[in-house]
Amino acid sequence: MSKILIRGARVLGGEPQDVLIDGEVVEAVGSGLSAEGAEVVEADGKVLLPGLVDLHTHLREPGREDSETVLTGTRAAASGGFTAVFAMANTFPVADTAGVVEQVWRLGREHGYCDVQPIGAVTVGLEGRKLAELGAMHESAAGVTVFSDDGKCVDDAVMMRRALEYVKAFGGVVAQHAQEPRLTEGAQMNEGVVSAELGLGGWPAVAEESIIARDVLLAEHVGSRVHICHLSTAGSVEIVRWAKSRGIDVTAEVTPHHLLLTDELVRSYDPVYKVNPPLRTERDVHALREALADGTIDIVATDHAPHPHEDKDCEWAAAAMGMVGLETALSVVQETMVETGLLDWAGVADRMSSTPARIGRAGGHGRPVSAGEPANLTLVDTAYRGSVDPAGFASRSRNTPYAGRELPGRVTHTWLRGKATLVDGKLT
């Protein structure tokens, strides 16, 4: 592979520097590096970040290839600046065996747009009754370390305890979709002022918070680490903050949409705003931003959830839950965290690359931009502003809540181990 010189890039938002890639690794970072024998990319003051890592993506393959495939999902990921995504287990069949996780992992490798790290189901068929063969999935070629029944909560306390204990043997982590099922029967949106008015079934904050409280206590009791998926309420922030202050090994993620959108949007009854956990209130949004800034919430994860058009072009109650997010995540984070002064670009690199890589044990990702490191890089034009056009998405699905909304920032280049997957905003 030839050399690439990225000239005048603001590494993590710092002073402009040159970055020289040789083959799969960063050879040098400095000023006035020689361009000899190298293809030159004029960065022109754009921000260079380590390739983004998404700990929570739904690629839908196998089973729902009408909404996304590993190919279209990883192209969407590359478009959004990601070099690694963790693929959730709620496929058909469920990723609860070594066979399924290896298939997904292999498809990612073959397509070459983005590393795909499968997440294994905690329980067989996501049914909560019987532990899946977690060890077999870990020992497979896919090397699974993150386990989740996402979409469903591991609500049985004993099952959760056993899973937390069991994965300690190989350094795994259980990522919990915190949703007390009885409290959320028929739930359609956040329970509060807006649901009362709209007559939509409420999804109370306590249904999330009670599970998180239980699980951090379980993690403490058995000495395991636990990860909280898509944390969405101010109360959950308080619980995680308390748990961390006690030294409990808990990490948590927030989605871009929970950093920006509120349940007021549901007044339109437009199912593009239907998501699980639901959009919450302004107060929650602010608590989530503060928590991401102070590190109580460790990372941003997209919960990219593609759905075909017909599953959203209907009445609210009949619609599927979820939003696509890979191609807008960084822009939303720039809007909500950088332009508000809550995070600098080094902070963004931490929350969207190095920490998710560390939680998921994604080797070679989330590394510093320095000599000798794998060349997984993302170049961002932070001065750009434009409105979101779903027609331009690489994802097979268009269910974005941001259509027509002006957002800042645009990923122009993505490199996966030195190979460009995105050049000037176009997939290779």
Place this chain on the structure above:
Amino acid sequence: MQRHLISAADLSRDDAVHVLDTAEEMARVADRPIKKLPTLRGRTIVNLFFEDSTRTRISFEAAEKRLSADVINFSAKGSSVSKGESLKDTAQTLEAMGVDAVVIRHGASGAPYRLATSGWIDAAVINAGDGTHQHPTQALLDAFTMRRRLVGRDTGLGRDLSGKRITIVGDVLHSRVARSNVDLLHTLGAEVTLVAPPTLVPVGVETWPCEVSYDLDSTLPKSDAVMMLRVQRERMNAAFFPTEREYSRRYGLDGDRMARMPEHAIVMHPGPMVRGMEITAAVADSDRCTVVEQVANGVSIRMAVLYLLLGGNEPAVAHARTTEEK
């Protein structure tokens, strides 16, 4: 008036009074030997009912026929919907047959709003009850009944319900009737109190323009009208209250309780009543109870709404007598 009627909250005070006044005109038609106006001749209205509701459908149908509209009844059972057709396709199919208005009853809150705002169809949309959201014509017929009884049939014309104290009792949480009534009665200047066990009041009710009480007995003497809501027996199994008997004891309206109401005060019920649960037979059959009147008034209100949405701005009855509908 707007092009659609989706929520009672969409009506201004003047809009609402205009509907009530128009309904009084329509009611006079019912007193004639020939109860029919040519106002909507040549217009087609579909009653699109995804939920069973014989009484609401029949009320709309009677209103449509009295205005000479062509009526299509569509019920989801046994239709293409039960074969998996979407709301969008069903609505577009009906509109392709030349429908001017869609009266929709749907189990999903917001379905009529989606139908009116998604660009799927151009017809006027009238909400005949959606999930636990709204039932605006019910609120209008209730307000019409209150104005007649508490203000007067003739003296009420042009007037609202300022200062009237209305108590709504029962399963507010699951009730589109309660939501619509709170919105409309507030708009019309009435003071509304909701009475229910705390389990049957939604979280978030504190922002509604009304009071909430858990005590029926203390509210009754201060009520000009008491509206009892139906309480479904299955709520008992979901732990909203312990037993039917306890519910009746605490929140049911019997003769003793009715005696605590001021003499002029009326008892209302949107129907269907569960006698022995929220209301005793003695109360339901007393002359203070307006249930049957409400049904008759429902036809007048629905005629008024259809006329105002589809018929234009000229006076309904005079216009209908003298000229052909355009």
